[in-house]
Amino acid sequence: MELMRAARLHIPSRTLTIEEVPRPVAGPGQVLVKVEAAGVCLSDVHLIGGSLTPTHLRRETVTLGHEVAGTIAELGRDVTAWAVGQRVVLQAGDIRDGLVLTRGVDYDGGWAEYALASVDTLFHLPDAIPFEQAAIIPDAVSTPWGAITATAEVRPAQAVGVWGVGGLGVHAVQLLRAVGACPIIAVDPLPAARRRALDFGADVALDPADPRLREQVLTATGGRALEVAFDFAGAAVVREQALTLLAPRGRLVLVGLADKALTVADGALFSYQQHQILGHYGSAVDAVPQLVALVEGGRLDFSRSITDVLPLADATKAVQRLHTKEGDPIRLILRP
Structure with missing residues (x-):
């Protein structure tokens, strides 16, 4: 043996x-x-x-x-x-x-x-x-790729927020740039992560603890707020904060794994704004070959x-x- x-x-x-x-x-x-x-x-x-x-x-x-x-x-x-x-x-x-x-x-x-x-x-x-x-590519890249293209169905020029710029979130920023999202707003408590987000293509990188966060998001989006927000941190506080920054019909996509309860603070406002919360896990079988082709073709590095x-x-x-x-x-x- x-x-x-x-x-x-x-x-x-x-x-x-x-x-x-x-x-x-x-x-x-x-x-x-x-x-x-x-x-x-x-x-x-x-x-x-x-x-x-x-x-x-x-x-x-x-x-x-x-x-x-x-x-x-x-x-x-x-x-x-x-x-x-x-x-x-x-x-x-x-x-x-x-x-x-x-x-x-x-x-x-x-x-x-x-x-x-x-x-x-x-x-x-x-x-x-x-x-x-x-x-x-499987997971670190394919998971945010699936979240962006399949679950959230992000379209060019849509305003998006990325909470958590770690191994998944940083690739989400890069991929959102590739599909034409604009502006891309990264949110992370760590200065190094915010700098990394800007290096990988974010338009703005913000501290979630900044009391001016809502004002900064509205300024960056021309008053629109976020059409899509991604939680790559898997934290309840992230999800609650992201929900308050969604535009009407905005979508919150949960990618980071968490075993805590998900709370919607204002259910009436959630319904009135027609918000959505979408769970995401992994990627479809075609994600990896798509990404391999994009790397081979020089579109991603x-x-x-x-x-x-x-x-x-x-x-x-x-x-x-x-x-x-x-x-x-x-x-x-x-x-x-």
Whole structure:
């Protein structure tokens, strides 16, 4: 039996360890991928910290990592459309028996030397796109892309607000710029995050604690307020604040995950203004190939998103850096 290294999270104790585990074998409809790069996401931090718990995991331990790129190392016996050595990026999840399952949460992911993938979660990765940049496309980029284009249906020249300019929010700013939203107003309590938002294409970056916030939003939008607001922070206070800044028929899209109650302070005003609150999770199956095509075509560039690349052995260090925001990271990458 061949062994490999993997970063394994024991759910009952929330203990993350690097272990030697059996190397998987590709079954029917599967390929084995040699992992070249795997992203570290804030949801990984939440899993380790205990604020998120897998819904469909059938064991007590799981290999983390839902942002994965690599090369095909082995084919299942009935797989004919792919070849060993092909470069691939993996969808962040899968649908099995009608359930939406997340890689690295509900089943083993890519913080390992090798990862199993169903063929319907594979996408070809052009040679021109580095593995490190490709790995973050599922989730860090595809989740805000789906929120913007599918859930919110943002149109050119619409005024939008982005609360939380972290790993997802910063890409939302970049993608909103690409689809023509205007103005793009970023809201974050951290000065470094606000500077980053401006670097990535925001027109205005504001402090949510500023008592002049409403006045500043109205000034930036010519009195319109926000046609769409995105919560990438997953915080109740963000959602309550964003609702007060929506234009008539405005939409609040909840992307950041939170297990707290959602409160609408003035239900009558909410109805009168015909506001909407929309939940969003992940992305459709066409999001990753769309984004790969946009990167290959020179429309998008994620090179600035990779803050650092660390060896798999430093997975715990990477999680800590993301948790404490040491070095103001956008995305940290693990390389087995």
